Amino acid sequence: xxxxxxxxxxxxxxxxxxxxxxxxxxxxxxxxxxxxxxxxxxxxxxxxxxxxxxxxxxxxxxxxxxxxxxxxxxxxxxxxxxxxxxxxxxxxxxxxxxxxxxxxxxxxxxxxxxxxxxxxxxxxxxxxxxxxxxxxxxxxxxxxxxxxxxxxxxxxxxxxxxxxxxxxxxxxxxxxxxxxxxxxxx
Amino acid sequence: xxxxxxxxxxxxxxxxxxxxxxxxxxxxxxxxxxxxxxxxxxxxxxxxxxxxxxxxxxxxxxxxxxxxxxx
Numbered sequence: 001x002x003x004x005x006x007x008x009x010x011x012x013x014x015x016x017x018x019x020x021x022x023x024x025x026x027x028x029x030x031x032x033x034x035x036x037x038x039x040x041x042x043x044x045x046x047x048x049x050x051x052x053x054x055x056x057x058x059x060x061x062x063x064x065x066x067x068x069x070x071x072x073x074x075x076x077x078x079x080x081x082x083x084x085x086x087x088x089x090x091x092x093x094x095x096x097x098x099x100x101x102x103x104x105x106x107x108x109x110x111x112x113x114x115x116x117x118x119x120x121x122x123x124x125x126x127x128x129x130x131x132x133x134x135x136x137x138x139x140x141x142x143x144x145x146x147x148x149x150x151x152x153x154x155x156x157x158x159x160x161x162x163x164x165x166x167x168x169x170x171x172x173x174x175x176x177x178x179x180x181x182x183x184x185x186x
Numbered sequence: 187x188x189x190x191x192x193x194x195x196x197x198x199x200x201x202x203x204x205x206x207x208x209x210x211x212x213x214x215x216x217x218x219x220x221x222x223x224x225x226x227x228x229x230x231x232x233x234x235x236x237x238x239x240x241x242x243x244x245x246x247x248x249x250x251x252x253x254x255x256x257x
Contacts (some may be wrong), residue, residue, distance in 0.1 A: 010236055021193050056195045058257040066200055066253035070207055073246045078213050080239050087232075108218055109225075 005096065012096075012165055014091040016155040021086045028079050035068050050059055054092035081106070091153045093162070098141065101152055114151060116170040117177065118143045124159040139163060203234045208247065213245070 073178070098119075100112045119139035119141055126137030139153040156162055175179050181185050219236070226232035 039250075058195075058197060062253050062256040063195065063200075066204075066250055066257065069246055069250045069253055070203070072222065073211065073243065073250070076239075076246060077218075077243060080218055081214070081233070084221055085233065087235075088221065103221075104219065140214065 006095065008097075009095050010092055011095060011169055012162070014093065014153055014156050014162060016086060016089060017134060017157045019130065020155045021083060021136055024082050025088075027080060028075050028082075032072055032075050035071060039064065039068075093166060093169060096173060098151075098166065099165070101154075105174040112151065113147070114141065114143045116166070116173045119166065119170055120144045122163050122166055124163050126159065139166075141166070173174065196255050197227055197254060204250055204254060207250075211243070211247070215239075 024184045069099070085103050085105075088101070088109075090103070092099040095116075097115045100110075100114070103111075104110055121142040122139040123142075124137055125140070126132055131137055133166045134157075135154045136155050136157050137159040139156060139159045141151050141153070143149045143151070153162065154173070218239070222232045222236060
């Protein structure tokens with residue numbers, strides 16, 4: 001986990017909207033139900049059952065149940081892998097900077113931070129019926145520096161509120177810098 | 187007939203498959219647990235997710251064992 005600077009405070013934690021994870025969870029649910037559909041279609045085919053019965057030395061129903069349960073176990077683990085990836089992607093807005101923590105796969109974690117006083121421009125975009133109804137979208141933050149950088153807070157809930165919070169935090173930081181003694185301490 | 191293509195599936199085969207699946211499950215669960223502890227800390231949501239994950243996993247593995255026993 002990354003560390004805060006001395007005196008630094010977290011104002012807001014932002015994660016992707018729950019809808020993003022839900023879409024993937026529904027896909028996993030469909031994959032879980034698929035074997036049942038195949039079973040419903042194939043169980044009437046006596047030739048298929050007869051073919052399995054010739055290689056399976058035991059209860060055929062238990063045989064299929066065993067593999068279906070293993071399939072569910074695989075999907076269950078996969079569901080939590082995608083949930084962990086979703087949950088560990090986070091943007092932290094502090095009173096000094098924005099920290100972008102991105103979990104890119106299980107063994108790759110990227111942490112970037114951008115100082116508030118380097119922010120040049122903030123744009124939000126909410127695209128589509130679902131995003132508009134559920135009020136989530138992207139926040140594009142343009143920063144200044146030796147090289148102009150853009151970073152994006154993706155699929156966040158209420159991006160307008162996030163924009164307001166960032167601008168407010170930036171203004172307060174600039175005020176603190178102006179009020180700081182000439183010796184340069186903040 | 188499929189039996190001409192390969193070995194016949196017996197109970198012992200299913201136990202070996204279950205063992206292999208169990209080993210893989212343990213490895214992946216350790217990876218998940220590592221991430222939850224390291225990056226999730228003691229967050230309530232992480233603890234609840236852990237409990238839910240292991241509870242359902244135990245049920246699934248128990249059901250798989252019962253299916254093999256019934257084979």
